[in-house]
Amino acid sequence: MEPIEIGLWVTSFLLVLVVVGMRVAFAAGLAGLVGLIWIFWAKFGYSPDKFGKALTVSVKIAGQVPHSKVSSQALSLIPTFILIGYLAYYAGLTRALFEAAKRWIAWLPGGLAVSTVFATAGFAAVSGASVATSAVFARIAIPEMLAIGYNKRFAAGVVAAAGTLASLIPPSAILVIYAIIVEQDVGKLLLAGFIPGAFSAVVYVLLIVGIAMVFKNVGPPVTGFTWRQRFEALPGALPIVFVVVIIICFVYNPFGGDAWGTPTEGGALGAFVVFCMALWRGMRWGEFKSALLETAKLTVMIFTIIWGVLIYVRFLGFADLPGAFSDWITSLEMSPMVILICILLAYAVLGMFMDAIGMLLLTLPVVYPAVMALNGGESVAAADSAFGMSGPMCAIWFGILVVKMAEFCLITPPIGLNCFVVAGVRDDLSVQDVFRGVMPFFIADGVTIALLVAFPAIVLYLPSLAQ
Amino acid sequence: ATEWNVSVWGKRRAFTEHVEKLAELVSAKTDGEFTLNISYGGLSKNKENLDGISIGAFEMAQFCAGYHRDKNPSITVLELPFLGVNTLEEEVAVSHAVYDHPAAQKDLARWNAKLLMTSPMPQYNIVGTGDPRDTVADFKDMRVRATGGIGQAFSAVGAVPTSVTATEAYNAMESGVVDTVAFAQHAHLSFGTINRADWWTANLNPGTVNCPVVVNTDAYDALSGAEREALDSSVDEAIAHYLDNYGALLAKWDQVLEEKGVTKVMMSEEELAKFRTTAADPIREQWIKDMEAQGIPGQELYDLVIKTLTDTRAGN
C-alpha cells in the first residue's frame, strides 16, 4: 500500500477513536504509532519476521517526540500565560477592572453590559484562557446586571460571548499553539491578535448599545458616579496596564525605537508583575500552591495533546499526507477565496463538537500547508499571491481567522463550553437560557469574521509595523 | 528499486543545494532505480537527525556538529575558533580530511552513521549596530549572539555571548538584547539581521559551524554495487554545484552591503593576532586536553586540519 493510503486509513482510525471518546492526546499518539508501524512494515515488505524491526523503529521514533517537541523556548509561553491568569484572580484584578469599567462607562445605553465587555477585554490582557474568563465574570457581572433589572438571558449571553476575547487579545495560549504548529513567529502572531480582539469587543459593544436603545427594558444605563469615584477606581486596575505595556513592548515598541526584549521574556515578566501584585494583596503559600497546581494541570493537559498530536504529525511526515492534501486543494477548480471560506465553515461545524485546542492541533498539520499553497506558497510575494499578502503574512492572517472560529465555537450549541460554564456558575440560569441570550452575538461574530476576511489589514497592520 | 528518505530541515536553500543535486544525479545515473526523497523537517527535528539515523528511521541526514557537541566530539575540531579557513573550498578540504580520519569515523559509528560529505559554511562574521568595532578592545562588553566555540572566543576577549535562537536573532538585535550577531551570510540575509546592521566584519573570520551529511551504515552496505557507485561518484559533483550556488549568493552579499550602506570592517593583522592569542589558543588547548581525556586524538585531528589547510593553499 502507498504511504498516502496508509495515511488516509490511519487518519480515519484516529477520527473513530476520538468520536468514541478516547482522550484526544492518546488517540492521536496511538494513531501515529500504529501508522508508523504500518509504514515501516510496508517498507520491509510485510514479511512476518520483519514485524519486530518495524515495531522497534516506530516505537523509537515515537519515543523521541515527547522530549524533543516540548523542549522549546516558544512553548514556554504557554505555562507562563496560564500562570498569569491564575495569579490574576489572587491579585483581585477581575473585580477591580469591572468596578473601574462600571464607573467610567456604565452611563451608556446597556451600560453594565458594555462595562462587562470592556472589563473582560482588559482581563483578557492578563488571561490566556476563555473559559476561565467567562466563569469569573459570570460571578461578578451577572449579579449586578440582574440587580438593576437586566434580562437574565441577555446578561448571561454578554458574559459568555465576552469571555471569548481572552484568546485573541494577548497573552493567548491558543495563538502560541498555532505559532508552534505552523512554525511562525510567536511575537508577530500575538501582536496580530490585539486589533482583531479589540475590534471584536467594539462590535460587541455596538451590538449591545443598539439592542439597549431599541428595547428600553433590556439594559438601563447607570449614572451618578463622581469624577473622584472614577479616579479612585483606577489604581486597582493598574497592573493590567503594566502587563499589557510589558508584553507589547517586549514584542514591538509602539513608542518608536527598539523593542525591550523577546516575547518569552515579556510573558515571564508580566507574570512576575502579577505575582508581586498578588503577594501584596495577601496571597499566601496555600493559595500560591493551588495556583501552581491549577497551572500545572492545565499546562500538562495542553502539552500532552501537543506531543500526542505531534507523534501523529511525525507519522504524517513519513506518509506525506499534508503534501498530497495541498496538491489536491490547489488542483480544485474553485477560487482560492471560496475554498478558504469553505475551510472556515468546516471549522465552524467541527467546532460545534470539539474542543478548540484539540480541533486546531488535529487539523492544522494538514490544513495549514494547503492554505499556504492556496495563497501561492510559503515564500510567495504579496503581488503574486492569491489573497494579496506574502506567505508569512498569510500564516498570521489565517491563524487569527481560525482562532476566531475556534472562539466562536465556544458559544455555539450543542457544546459551547463558555455557555455551560456560565450556566454552571448561576443556579438561576439554564444552559438553554444562556444559548438564547448569546444568540445576538453570533451575528456580531459573523460580522467580525466577514470583516477580517474582507479586510486583512485589520489583522496585519500591527505585525507589518514590526517587520 | 531503492528508495531512501533524507531528513534535512528548514526550507530548500543554498545550505541544502548539494543534497538536492545529489538526489538528481543519483536518480539519473541509476535510471530512477535509486531515489532520494528529501524531507524538510517532516521526519525529524534537526537536533535529532543523528538519533534518527541510529534508529534507522531514515537513510540520510544533515546535522551540525555544534548542535550537540557531546554526540560528535571528534568533528567539533572543525568548529574551533580562528582555524584560519578563508574560503569555502578550504572548508571542504579540511572537513573531508577530518571525515576520513578513523577517529571521526569511529565517533560517528556509534550512531550507525557514515560521513558522506560536508555542507561548507562560510565564516561566521558578525554584523553590528553603532560604531564599527575594529579592535579587540572594542569587543569588551559587546553583547553578541554567538554559540559554541565562537561564543567562547568572544567571551575570552570580554564580550558577552547571549543566548537567543536564530529565529529570535533579528528581534534580539532590534531590541538591544544583543549588539551584534554572528551568522553565515545566507543566514544574515534570511533572518534579516543585515537589515539592522551598520557594519560587518569582513576579515575577522572567527570560525564557523560544521554540518555533515551522513548515511545510515546498514542502508549503505545494503546498496547494490551500481547504486553505491552512483552515490559515491556524485558527491564531488554535488559539492561543486553547492559551491557555484553559494558563490552566486556571496556575490549578491557584496551588492547588499553596498545597497544598505553597511561598512565593511577590516581588522588589522596585529589586532587579529591579538584576538587569536587571547581567544583561540587557550580554547584550542582546552579542547585538545578534553578530547585526549576521552581517548580521542585531539592533537592529531587539529594538526590534520592545519596540514590540510597548508596543502590546499600550496596546491592552488
Add this chain to the structure above:
Amino acid sequence: MAGNAAVLEDGSLISRLDRKLLHVEQVLALLSGLAVFSLMLLAVVSVGGRNALNAPLPGYVDWIEQVMPLIAFMGIAFVQRDGGHIRMDIVIGALRGRALWLFELVSILLILLLMLALVWGSWSHFTRSFDFAAPLWSRDSSIDIGLPIWPAKLLAPVAFSVLCLRLVLQAWGYGRAMVLGLENPPAVPMILDAAEQAAAEAEQLVGHEDDDAMSGQG
C-alpha cells in the same frame, strides 16, 4: 468535550491504592507548577542581569529547554487520575452501566499499550544521550553552554511509568465495575455531564473569588 470529573473514594483496596498513588502524583504535579514559576524567575534574572549588570544569564535558552520537560510531563498521571485529559464524550456519555465500563476499559487498555510503548521509546531516547564512560555521563548536550541533556530526557520515561501505574489501576477499576455491575465504582473518574462539569469548575473558582473579595476592594 469535557475534562474534569469526580473520583469516588471508599475503603476498598483499590481506593486505598488510588489515594496512595494520588499522593505521589500530587507531588510530581507540584514540581511541574514550581518549574513554571522558575521560568518566571529565569526571565527576571536574565532581563535584570542584562540591563543592570550587562551580564545576561548564560545559556538562558538552554535552561528553558531543560525546564520544559519538567513542566510538560510530571503532572501527566495527576491529570489522568481526575479524567482531566480532554476528550469528546458525546457518544460515551450516552452509555450507562456495563456498556460504559466496557468502553472505558478498552480505551484505558489502548492508552496503556501506547504508554508502555512510549516508556520503551523514551527510555531508548534517554539511553542514546547517556554514557557512563563520557564526561558528565553525557552523550548529548545543549547547543549554547553544553548542558548534559540526559536528565531532562529521563523525565519522560519516569513520568510515563507513573502514568502506566495509574492506567493499570484504572483498568482494574473499570474491569471490576464491569464484572460486579457497579453503579458508582471508586478510583475511576466518573463522567459528569457538561452542566455538572461546569458547576464543578465554577465551584473551584468560588475559592478564588472569596479570596478576591477578602483581599479588600479587589
